[in-house]
Amino acid sequence: MLDIQQIPVLNDNYIYLIHDPDSGATAVVDPAVAEPVLERLRQNNWQLNYIFNTHHHADHTGANLALKNKTACQIIAAENDRQRIPGIDQGVAEGDRLKLGAYNIQVIECPGHTTGHIAFYIPDADALFCGDTLFAIGCGRLFEGTAEQMLQSLKKFTTLPLRTKIYCAHEYTAANAQFALSVEANNTDLLDAIERIKQLRANNLPTVPTTLEQEIATNPFLRADSDAIRKTLGMQNASELAVFTEIRARKNRF
Ligand code: ZN
Ligand code: FE
Numbered sequence: 001m002l003d004i005q006q007i008p009v010l011n012d013n014y015i016y017l018i019h020d021p022d023s024g025a026t027a028v029v030d031p032a033v034a035e036p037v038l039e040r041l042r043q044n045n046w047q048l049n050y051i052f053n054t055h056h057h058a059d060h061t062g063a064n065l066a067l068k069n070k071t072a073c074q075i076i077a078a079e080n081d082r083q084r085i086p087g088i089d090q091g092v093a094e095g096d097r098l099k100l101g102a103y104n105i106q107v108i109e110c111p112g113h114t115t116g117h118i119a120f121y122i123p124d125a126d127a128l129f130c131g132d133t134l135f136a137i138g139c140g141r142l143f144e145g146t147a148e149q150m151l152q153s154l155k156k157f158t159t160l161p162l163r164t165k166i167y168c169a170h171e172y173t174a175a176n177a178q179f180a181l182s183v184e185a186n187n188t189d190l191l192d193a194i195e196r197i198k199q200l201r202a203n204n205l206p207t208v209p210t211t212l213e214q215e216i217a218t219n220p221f222l223r224a225d226s227d228a229i230r231k232t233l234g235m236q237n238a239s240e241l242a243v244f245t246e247i248r249a250r251k252n253r254f
Contacts, residue, residue: 001021001125002018002019002020002100002103002122002124002125002127003017003018003019003020003021004016004017004018004019004125004127004167005017005019005040005044006167006206006208006209007036007037007040008171008206009032009033009036010032010033010059012170012171012172013030013032013059013060013169013170013171014030014167014168014169014170014171014206014208015028015029015030015031015032015033015036015037016028016029016030016129016167017029017037017040017041017044017046018100018122018127019044019046020100020101020102020103022101022102023100023101023102024046024047024101025049025050025100025101026041026046026047026048026049026050027048027049027050027051027052027100028048028050028051028052028067028073029051029052029053029054029120029129029167029169030052030053030054030059030060030061030129030131030169031051031060031061031062031063031064031067032058032059032060032061032062032063033062033063034063034066034067034070037063037067038067038070041071047071048067048071048073049073049074049100050073050074050075050076050100051064051067051068051073051074051075051076051077052076052077052105052120052129053075053076053077053078053085053088054117054118054119054120054129054130054131054132054133054169055078055081055113055114055116055117055118055131055132056077056081056084056085056114056116057114057132059169060131060132060169061077061085061086064085064086064087065086065087068087074089074090075087075088075089075090076088076089076090076092076098077090077091077092077118078091078092078093078109078116078117078118079091079092079093080093080109080115080116081114081115081116084116092107092118093107093109094107094108094109095107098120100122103122103124103125104122104123104124105120105121105122106120106121106122106123107119107120107121108120108121108128108156108157109153110130110133110153110154110156110157111144111145111149111150111153112133112139112140112142112145112146112147112149112150112151112153112154113131113132113133113139113140113141113142113143113144113145113150114132114143114144114145115144115145115149117131117132117133117140117145117153118131119131119133119157121160121164125165126161126163126164126165127164127165127167127209128157128160128164128165128166128167128212129167130157130166130167130168130169131168131169132168132169132170133150133153133154133157133168134154134157134166134168134215134219134221134222135168135170135172135173135176136166136168136172136173136176136207136208136210136214136215136219137173137176137177137179137180137190137193137210137215137218137219137220138172138173138175138176138179138180138219138221138251139154139219139221139248141252142248147241147244147245147248148241150221150244150248151224151240151241151244154221154222157212158212158216158222160212161212162211162212162213162216163211163212163213164211164212165209165210165211166208166209166210166211166212166215167208167209168208168209168210171206171207171208173197173207173208173210174197174198174201174207176219177190177193177194177197177218178254179220179250179251179254180218180219180220181194182232182250182254183220183229183232183233183247183250184220184223184226184228184229184232185232186228187217187218187226187228189214189217189218190217190218193214193218220247221244221247221248224240224241224243224244224247225240225243229243229247230243233246233247233250
């Protein structure tokens, strides 16, 4: 079994360490800062082999060079973003396969938040590392891509098994849930989730990872076909893309 450890850093970022005990191989996903990663590596007595970056933003790549200097790890990120990923060694694209020990890792291109955004999917661990694309009850802001790109990216994720665990890169869930309520006030799965989120945050515990099943039930950005949401927006007969675009616009103003 892969050992996946979550390190909360900065205001609301999560860094993930992924370790295969059989081979000893270890990767870090989106290292914003170096010291907490180095400390966790020391505590576990792990050697860092790889950095996986989901996208170029500094809160996902900030420690690339420092960690590469200290550990001689390899940096793997989107070939499309080669110019913007500090220290990149290997560029990858849609459908590329990586290995961590015996585990296969699939690269999924998911533009929207940035044009070069990618996700790392590990089928045998039911784990998706999706950076700032899909969040618990939310999705990333459209800094570079279009709403259409983001919708298509999210749709790719929804083809994965429902049990897939969603390891997103920020703890935004409580605020996302309040927005979701504003467009779908009577969603009982959402109301249940809000109670769980309150409990977790009151105890300073993460609400991440979530699961794809949970997201399909509660996340307005995966629910542009919901009659209840369409009714709230007055968009009963609009296209899925038009509804999605309006949900994203409302979230920006919320
Ligand atoms: Zn970002
Ligand atoms: Fe971020």
